[in-house]
Each structure stands twice: as structure tokens, then as C-alpha cells.
Amino acid sequence: MAPANTVSRVTAPAETAADTRRARLNDAPVSIEIDGLAKTFRLPHQQYSTLKERVLHPGRSTTFDEFRALEDVNLHIREGEFFGIVGRNGSGKSTLLKVLAGIYRPNAGRVAIHGRLSPFIELGVGFNPDLTARDNIVINAVMMGLTRKEARERFDRIIEFAELEEFVDLKLKNYSSGMSVRLGFSTAIQIDSDVLLVDEVLAVGDAAFQQKCFEEFTRLRAENKTIVFVTHDMHSVERFCDRAMLIERGEVIEISDPRTIARAYNELNFGRLLHESSPDDDQRFGDQGSAEIVEAWFEHDGEPVKQIAQGQRLDIAVSLRFHATVESPVVGVTLRNELGHTYLVATTEWNGVDLGHRAAGDAIVVRFSVETPFATSRYLLTPSIAREGGANAIDVREDLTSLHVHGTRDTGGLVELPYDVEVTES
Amino acid sequence: MSTMLEQPTPSTSDLEAEPRRVTVIEAGRRGGQATGFKRGAALAWTLALTDWRLRFYGSALGGLWTLVRPFAFFGVVYVVFTEIIGLDENIKNYGVYILFGMVFFQFFSEITTNSVMSLVARENLLRKMYFPPLVIPVAIAITALLNLSMTLVAVFIFVLANGIFPQWAWLELPLLIVLLTTFALGIGMLLSSLYVRFRDIQPMWEVFTQLLFYASPILYVATFVPPQYQRPFLANPIASILTQVRHSIVDPTAKSAGTVIGGNVRLLIPLAIIFGTFALGYFVFRRESPRIAENL
Numbered sequence: 001m002a003p004a005n006t007v008s009r010v011t012a013p014a015e016t017a018a019d020t021r022r023a024r025l026n027d028a029p030v031s032i033e034i035d036g037l038a039k040t041f042r043l044p045h046q047q048y049s050t051l052k053e054r055v056l057h058p059g060r061s062t063t064f065d066e067f068r069a070l071e072d073v074n075l076h077i078r079e080g081e082f083f084g085i086v087g088r089n090g091s092g093k094s095t096l097l098k099v100l101a102g103i104y105r106p107n108a109g110r111v112a113i114h115g116r117l118s119p120f121i122e123l124g125v126g127f128n129p130d131l132t133a134r135d136n137i138v139i140n141a142v143m144m145g146l147t148r149k150e151a152r153e154r155f156d157r158i159i160e161f162a163e164l165e166e167f168v169d170l171k172l173k174n175y176s177s178g179m180s181v182r183l184g185f186s187t188a189i190q191i192d193s194d195v196l197l198v199d200e201v202l203a204v205g206d207a208a209f210q211q212k213c214f215e216e217f218t219r220l221r222a223e224n225k226t227i228v229f230v231t232h233d234m235h236s237v238e239r240f241c242d243r244a245m246l247i248e249r250g251e252v253i254e255i256s257d258p259r260t261i262a263r264a265y266n267e268l269n270f271g272r273l274l275h276e277s278s279p280d281d282d283q284r285f286g287d288q289g290s291a292e293i294v295e296a297w298f299e300h301d302g303e304p305v306k307q308i309a310q311g312q313r314l315d316i317a318v319s320l321r322f323h324a325t326v327e328s329p330v331v332g333v334t335l336r337n338e339l340g341h342t343y344l345v346a347t348t349e350w351n352g353v354d355l356g357h358r359a360a361g362d363a364i365v366v367r368f369s370v371e372t373p374f375a376t377s378r379y380l381l382t383p384s385i386a387r388e389g390g391a392n393a394i395d396v397r398e399d400l401t402s403l404h405v406h407g408t409r410d411t412g413g414l415v416e417l418p419y420d421v422e423v424t425e426s
Numbered sequence: 427m428s429t430m431l432e433q434p435t436p437s438t439s440d441l442e443a444e445p446r447r448v449t450v451i452e453a454g455r456r457g458g459q460a461t462g463f464k465r466g467a468a469l470a471w472t473l474a475l476t477d478w479r480l481r482f483y484g485s486a487l488g489g490l491w492t493l494v495r496p497f498a499f500f501g502v503v504y505v506v507f508t509e510i511i512g513l514d515e516n517i518k519n520y521g522v523y524i525l526f527g528m529v530f531f532q533f534f535s536e537i538t539t540n541s542v543m544s545l546v547a548r549e550n551l552l553r554k555m556y557f558p559p560l561v562i563p564v565a566i567a568i569t570a571l572l573n574l575s576m577t578l579v580a581v582f583i584f585v586l587a588n589g590i591f592p593q594w595a596w597l598e599l600p601l602l603i604v605l606l607t608t609f610a611l612g613i614g615m616l617l618s619s620l621y622v623r624f625r626d627i628q629p630m631w632e633v634f635t636q637l638l639f640y641a642s643p644i645l646y647v648a649t650f651v652p653p654q655y656q657r658p659f660l661a662n663p664i665a666s667i668l669t670q671v672r673h674s675i676v677d678p679t680a681k682s683a684g685t686v687i688g689g690n691v692r693l694l695i696p697l698a699i700i701f702g703t704f705a706l707g708y709f710v711f712r713r714e715s716p717r718i719a720e721n722l
Contacts, residue, residue, distance in 0.1 A: 038453075041720065050626040102451060102556040103719045111451040119556040126551055130480055142472045143555060145465055 025078050025242055030114065031195060031226040032077040032100065037109035039070040039095055039250075069095040070250045072109075077243075079114070079194075080224040082217075084237040084244035084258060086265045092250040093230045097121050097197050100228065115194030115226070120144055122199050124184030129173035133164060136172055137187055144191045154190045161212070162186035182209055189216050196220070198229040214239075234262035234408040259408075263309045266406035286385075286393040290324035291358070293395045296333070296383040298403050299367070308372055310407030310416055315367045316346075318383040322362040327388055329355050331366045334382040335403075341414070343374055373415045376407045470561045474568035493580055496528045503528070503645060517647055518677045522588050526671050527644035529577050534610045534664065535635050536570045537563075541614030542621050542628050545718055552719045559715045563614040567607055574603070585675070595674035602667050605700055609663050612704030619714040622721050643668050648686050660687040666696040 044064040069092045077083045087093045098104045100111060101121050126143045127136050137158055141151035159165055162182045172180055188198075217240055220227060231237060237244050237258045244261035246253040246268070254264055298305050299315040308314055316333050332347035346368045348355060355364070381403065384396040409416060481491075504521050517523065541563045545552065548562050586592075621627045642664040643650075651659045660666045666683040673682040684690035 049624065051620075051624040051630070052626055054624065098553075098719075099451065102449070103553060105716050105720075106451060106453045108453045110453075111449075113449040113451075114447075116447060117449055120554060122554045125555045128476060128480070131476065135476070135479075139472055139476055142468050143551070143557070147464070147468055148472065 021242070025081055028078040028080050030076050031079040031081065032075070032114075032228065033110070033112045034073055034075040034100075035110045037070055037073040037096075037099065037111060038068070038107050039092075039099055039104060040107045041067045041069055043067055068250050070099070070106075073247075073252055075245065075252070075255065077226060077228065079226055080221075081226055081243065082221055082241045083226075083228045084241035084261070085228065085230045085247060086232070086234070086237060086244060086261060087247040088269060091247045093247050094121075094199055095250075096247070097199055097228065097230055101197050113195055116192065117195045118144065118188075118191060118193035118197060120188070121197050123188055124180055127172055127180060127184065130171060132169050132171055133159070133175070133183055134168050137183065140184065140187045141190065144188065145193070146191060158183075158186045158190055161189070163209075178209075185213060185216075189220070193225070195226045196228070198227065200231055234265060237262050238408050262408045263406075266309065266408070267307055269406075284398070285396040288395045290326050291320055291322045291329060291385050291394045293383050293385060293397050293400070294319045294321050294363075296381055296397070296400050298381075298401070305403075307404035307406060310372060310374065310376060310405055310409070311418060312372055313369065314372045314403075315369050316381065316383075317365055317367045318385075319363065319365045320385055322358045322360055324360050326358045326394070327356075329358060329388065329394065330386045331355065332384045332386070333368055334384070335379050336382070336399075337375075337377050337379055343379065343415075344370060346370070372405055373417050374405045375412075375414055375416060376405055376410055379403045379405060466558050466561055469557055470564040470568060473561065473565035474572065477565065477569045478572045493577055496525070496532050496577060497580070500525050500528050507645060518679070519588055519590060522585055522590065523647065523672055523676045524645060525581055525584060526676065527642075527668050529574070529581055530606060530668060530671070531639060531642065531644055531664065533570055533574045533577075534606060535639075536573065537567050537607070537610035538613045538617060538631065539635065540566045540570070541611075541618045542631055543618075544614075545618045545622055559718050560615070560711060563611060563618055563711075566614060567611045570610075571603075571607065590676070593674075593678065595678065598670065598674045602670055605663065605697075606667050608704050609700040612700070612707035615707035615711040616703070619711045619718070622714065622718055638662075638664065641665075647672060647680070648683075649681060656686055657688050657692065660692075661695050661699065663696040663700045666693065 042064045043066070073096065085093045085096065095104060098121065099106050100113065101117070101119060103121075120143065124136075124140060126139050128139065131139070134155070137155055138148060138151045141154065141158075142148055146154070159168055162179075162185070164179060164183060167175065167179065172183075175183070217227075221240070229241075241258040243255065244258045245255045246261050246264050248268060253268075254261060256264075296316070296318045298308070299317055300308055300312055302315075305314075316335070318331055318333060320331065330347055330349040332345065332349075334342060335344040336342050348366060355366075358364075379402060380399040381401050382396065382398050383400060385394045386392055387394060407416065500521075503524055507524070508520065544562050544566055545559060551557070552559060617627055617631055642662060643659075648656060648659060648665055648669045660669065660683060666687065669681070669686055670683040672680045683696075684693055687693060687695070
């Protein structure tokens with residue numbers, strides 16, 4: 001065994017680096033200022049898309065609905081910051097990016113961007129399937145603001161990074177989608193902007209290329225580029241972002257550290273999918289003569305919840321009412337995933353809790369408190385009450401209610417156990 | 427041959443040298459990223475070259491088709507008008523003249539017709555990237571100029587084959603092409619920005635182009651028009667330009683545009699129409715362009 005004083009935690013230096021970065025970002029000048037930004041789209045009721053209509057019905061007033069894509073967005077992003085924007089589809093995140101890029105004009109508010117801004121928000125803008133990779137690189141690079149000369153000078157580096165040397169003269173229509181995205185990414189990282197706006201770029205290529213992309217992101221971070229990126233991938237938000245923002249229906253819900261935002265995003269998403277599962281009497285066992293299970297639910301920090309982030313403390317509550325005298329009943333809960341795999345079986349008896357003498361009219365709530373290192377999924381709860389000894393069921397309600405466990409990590413394991421890493425000098 | 431030599435770290439030194447550029451985007455204010463003439467020009471050139479090359483390599487005969495079209499039409503027209511109607515007896519080098527007329531008119535209609543739907547066709551670019559939309563009609567004009575220069579090579583072979591000798595007056599040709607391009611680009615800017623709102627611009631322009639073809643001296647010459655109508659007839663910039671082409675290239679003995687319109691000063695009328703159209707097109711385009719990406 002190594003002596004204790006040579007033990008160093010790998011997490012420790014990483015923490016310090018993150019702290020230094022945070023401190024540096026706090027002092028950095030503002031790169032993007034957004035104040036009171038609003039964007040409204042007009043959706044006309046009658047589409048006067050022809051001159052004829054306009055001439056024939058000059059008096060007819062054009063009525064339209066207003067769709068508020070963004071409302072009162074206030075945000076300051078510092079130089080060198082990696083800023084994530086997350087939100088569900090149609091929440092306005094891409095609209096925000098387009099306003100920043102100058103593609104859409106705001107209806108109110110002000111945006112000021114310090115430094116050179118990349119003009120594109122997607123990879124491979126202007127790629128033409130009928131041209132070769134060689135031609136497309138030049139076109140794409142010029143679109144992104146390089147001169148033709150610069151584009152040709154950087155050609156080798158681009159093609160090398162994309163690892164497409166053998167396919168330089170192949171027409172793009174013969175490329176796989178992964179290959180053309182690689183080409184787009186490789187070109188995009190060659191441009192010299194201080195501020196980059198990127199919409200959904202991370203889920204590209206095979207695992208090896210993704211690793212390269214991640215490395216490239218790390219390099220851009222180190223080079224103090226300001227990056228605003230929109231994604232659905234909470235994993236990359238947590239991995240790269242210094243801060244993140246959750247946007248919903250055009251309004252900023254929260255701007256915070258990536259972990260908080262990723263959790264809020266998951267709650268927003270899964271909160272919508274959940275619906276009250278109705279008690280199904282076919283799946284009710286026992287005679288329910290002397291006692292019955294009234295209800296069961298989940299709690300976190302004393303609040304009822306329908307979903308929870310992986311690893312959080314969870315209370316499982318079961319409320320019961322007695323109709324007759326029962327001596328030392330046993331209350332239990334079972335948590336299974338949708339495939340029927342049992343994750344948790346807990347009873348009062350096993351934990352040494354004696355419910356004692358219960359008389360008719362008594363109403364109690366039993367709470368089981370557990371950690372939730374479960375894989376992200378939906379879990380079904382079966383509460384039960386039995387007579388002393390646990391064998392003789394009074395009331396069992398199969399799959400009475402459900403809980404969503406969400407997380408930013410999905411390793412494929414049944415459980416995501418927390419772990420520490422230790423490195424020792426041997 | 428490696429261009430992988432050490433790259434001087436670009437950003438840091440630049441940043442210290444020049445103050446940071448600030449882009450301000452505000453409601454109701456023209457702004458957005460400073461694009462710069464250089465980037466706009468590079469972009470227009472690249473788009474034009476791409477289009478041109480695509481047309482070239484796109485079909486089996488490639489760019490030859492751009493030559494075949496005016497020449498085939500010319501062949502038919504030439505046979506009909508000379509052999510059947512006998513128009514050539516009064517017009518010296520009639521064949522050369524209608525060839526010029528057709529090539530020029532095709533150039534004009536290529537720019538205007540391609541411009542109409544150009545913004546909508548480039549929707550994917552306009553929605554995903556910031557660049558001045560003006561680049562799009564300009565690129566179309568450049569593509570048309572590339573085509574025209576190819577065609578003109580063949581035309582001049584035909585000119586020399588007809589026994590017409592080069593003369594100094596031929597140098598007027600670039601100026602006339604610039605004027606025609608200005609006129610066409612003005613119309614192109616106007617139509618393309620209007621098309622975003624009014625989709626029936628496209629068939630309307632098709633009909634108008636047909637009318638303009640016969641209203642311009644392409645199959646005939648301006649001096650065939652009754653004398654009392656010749657002056658208003660030459661107000662049409664295409665008529666003036668072609669009349670001048672006839673004078674300076676095809677047949678030096680033919681009347682110049684200035685003579686037909688009744689004095690060089692009056693040439694200011696077609697010129698005013700050319701630059702007026704351009705200014706109008708530019709104005710409308712500028713006014714509409716900030717919202718183009720949203721209205722597509």
C-alpha cells in the first residue's frame with residue numbers, strides 16, 4: 001500500500017483549472033451584449049402572395065397573427081466563454097442565433113458583438129452536391145469569410161483534418177452524410193472569427209472523429225474564442241460550457257451553470273411526457289378489508305415530483321387508511337423499470353420499523369428514502385401492505401404510479417453508481 | 427509541397443494591433459455585420475464561377491449548349507428572314523446584326539429571368555448565413571457576363587468570316603455591354619426582391635420579355651420603324667444599344683443611335699432609363715433585403 005501522503009486525487013487539479021478559468025472569465029470583457037431583445041414573426045391570415053390579389057382587392061386589410069419567437073432576452077456573454085443555449089424544438093434558440101448572426105432583424109432591443117463574428121450558423125453552408133470536395137471547400141470557406149487565396153492555402157489542412165485525402169476529387173453527392181459533415185466541420189474551424197455561433201454540430205461523424213471535434217473544441221476554448229452553441233445534447237453542454245441558458249417559448253427560463261441547466265432542461269422535457277397513470281383495479285390484489293392503500297407518490301426535498309435527476313435523494317410516500325384493527329402491519333414498495341426489472345424492494349419490516357397497533361380509522365403516510373443512481377428511464381411503483389410477517393397481503397396496487405429518472409450521462413449500465421478515482425504513486 | 431508550415435498565431439497579435447470591431451444590431455436600424463466590399467466581391471465571384479462551371483460540366487456537351495441556343499435560334503431566323511421574306515436585301519450584314527441582337531437579348535433576359543427567383547432559390551444560404559443579399563443578383567450578372575464572353579468569341583469569328591474588318595469603333599462594345607448589364611441588373615434587383623412578396627412576378631416577366639423581344643430591333647433594324655416613331659422607339663435602352671452596335675460594329679454606314687434619336691443629347695433619355703432603373707432596383711432591393719430571410 002502506498003503511503004497516504006502520496007495519494008493525489010485526479011479531480012483536484014482539474015477543479016483548480018476550472019476555477020482559474022472561471023476567475024479569468026469573470027474578469028474578461030463582454031463579448032456579446034443582448035439587451036431587451038425581442039423578435040416577432042407575422043403570420044398573415046390570407047397570404048397575399050400575388051400582385052393580382054393585391055390589385056384586385058386593394059381595400060382588403062391584411063390581418064395577421066403575431067408569433068413571439070423571442071421576448072425580452074437579456075444576456076451578457078464574456079470573451080472566451082463557451083455558452084450553451086438549450087431548449088425544446090421551437091423554443092426560439094435558433095431564432096436567437098440567427099438574430100445574433102444578423103440573418104433576422106430584431107423587433108426590439110439591442111445586440112452588440114465585440115470582435116469578428118462568424119457569419120454562419122450551420123456547417124457546410126453552400127455545399128453543392130455536384131461539385132468535388134476540392135471545389136466545395138473553397139466555396140464554403142469563401143462563404144465563411146476567407147478570401148479565395150486563404151481558402152486555397154488552408155486547403156491541405158482542411159482535408160487532412162477531415163481525413164478525406166483520398167476523396168478530394170469525388171463529387172459531394174457520392175459522399176456519405178458523415179463525410180460531408182466532417183468536411184464542413186474541418187472547414188469551419190479554419191476561419192478566424194473571435195465569436196462563433198454554432199447550431200447543432202456535435203453529433204457528427206464516427207466516434208473517432210467526434211473525439212477530434214472535442215479536441216478541437218478544447219483548443220478553441222484555450223484560444224479564448226467566444227462560442228455560442230445550440231444543442232440538445234446535455235452531455236456536451238456539461239462537458240464544454242462555462243454557462244448555459246434554458247429558453248422556452250421565447251423566454252429565458254434560466255441562465256446558470258451547465259449542470260443546473262441540463263437538469264432543468266430534462267425536467268422540462270420529461271415533465272411534459274408524464275401523465276397521471278390511473279390506478280388499474282385489475283392489478284390490485286389482497287382483500288383490502290382491514291386496510292387499503294389510498295395513494296402513493298414521489299417527493300424530492302419535500303415537494304411532490306414526477307421526475308428526478310439521476311443520483312438525487314428520493315422519497316417514496318405511501319398513504320394508508322385502516323378499516324379494522326391490524327397488529328404490526330408491514331408496508332413495502334417495489335420499483336421496477338418498464339421491462340419489469342426490479343430495482344428496489346423496500347419494506348418497513350426489513351428496516352426494523354414496527355408500525356405497531358393500528359385501529360380502524362387510522363391514516364398514516366410511510367416514506368422510504370433512497371438514492372437514485374438508476375439508469376435514465378421510467379420506473380413504476382408498486383406499494384403494498386401486508387399482515388404481520390409480510391406474507392399475507394391486505395392491499396397491493398401494481399404499478400400505481402411512475403417516475404422518470406433523467407440524467408446527462410447514459411453509459412448503458414443498469415445503474416449509474418457514483419464513484420471516485422484515486423491515483424497513487426507506486 | 428506542404429503548406430503545413432508553422433502558422434503564426436493569428437489572433438493575439440491582430441487583437442492588440444487593432445481595436446475590436448463592434449457589431450451593433452438594433453431594432454429598426456440598418457446594421458449587422460460589416461461585410462466589406464472584398465468579401466462581398468469574393469462571394470459574388472465564387473457563386474458566379476460555381477454556377478458557370480456547373481453548367482459547363484453539368485451536361486454532356488457542357489458549355490457548348492450556351493453557344494448552341496442563340497446560334498440555333500439564329501440559324502432558323504436567318505433562313506426565314508433572308509430566304510423567305512428577303513429582308514436582307516435592305517440591310518447590310520443582316521445576319522451579323524441579328525446574331526448580335528440575339529446574343530445581347532439573350533444576355534439581358536438571362537440576367538433578368540434568372541434574377542426573378544434567385545433569392546428564393548438561395549433560401550438555404552440566406553437563412554443560414556449572413557451576407558449581403560445583393561451578392562446574389564450580382565453573381566447572376568457575372569455568370570451571364572462569363573457566358574456572353576464565351577459567346578462573343580464565336581460571334582466575332584462569324585463577324586470576320588462575313589468579311590467585316592476590325593475597326594476602332596469596336597472598342598465601344600465593352601461600354602455598351604456595361605450599359606446593358608447595368609440595365610439588366612437594375613431590373614434583376616427589382617424583380618428578385620418583389621418576387622419574395624408577389625409570386626406572380628415570374629409569369630408576368632416572362633410575358634413582358636416576349637413583348638420586349640419584338641419591341642426591340644432584333645429581327646429588324648430601328649430605321650425600319652416609321653420616322654415619326656423612331657425617337658420614342660429608341661428610348662428603349664435595348665433599341666439604342668443595338669442601334670449603336672449596328673453602327674459601330676456591323677455596318678459603319680448605318681445610322682448611329684444618336685442620329686436616329688435626333689441628336690446625341692437625346693441619348694440621355696435611354697441613359698436616364700438605364701440608370702433610373704438601376705437606382706430604383708437598388709433602392710427597392712435595399713429596402714426589402716433586411717427582411718428577405720424572414721419572408722422567404
